[in-house]
């Protein structure tokens with residue numbers, strides 16, 4: 062996984078948008094975002110899931126031919142949102158980008174490839190896009206019943222209990 066500040070240059074979301082400024086692992090830790098590199102190691106993925114009490118999962122293949130309403134879905138994934146539970150994403154094939162908001166509300170881009178596993182805390186603002194290859198196969202793991210509903214960022218989500226809880230755990234010790 063490569064992490065860097067998003068360049069904010071308008072244009073195709075599927076391009077790298079690399080500002081050339083890397084984001085150190087400590088900065089991701091400070092956001093409660095965790096990464097593991099586990100290529101071809103479903104056993105380890107399962108162990109992480111079990112140890113964190115995950116009960117549900119599904120597999121998604123994101124591509125123009127395999128995912129119905131691909132263009133629409135990719136737009137939805139890229140609309141800034143949060144989820145009310147912690148979620149794991151494990152890339153099985155292809156690649157893609159997860160953008161997460163840093164402490165100063167700047168976009169940090171995570172370049173994910175096969176074997177990358179991300180643990181995203183509940184309440185973090187983020188978005189996802191495929192890259193120029195238009196192909197991502199991923200395992201999506203959920204603690205409870207999948208809470209699919211992405212909550213789009215708004216004043217409402219700024220006041221969301223899970224968002225407030227996330228900010229408390231992120232910034233509480235400062």
Ligand code: KMT
Pocket residue numbers: 121138150157188189197199201
């Ligand atoms: C999310 O949380 O935004 C997603 O699940 C995107 C698709 S999974 C690679």
Ligand code: NI
Pocket residue numbers: 142143144187188211
């Ligand atoms: Ni999401």
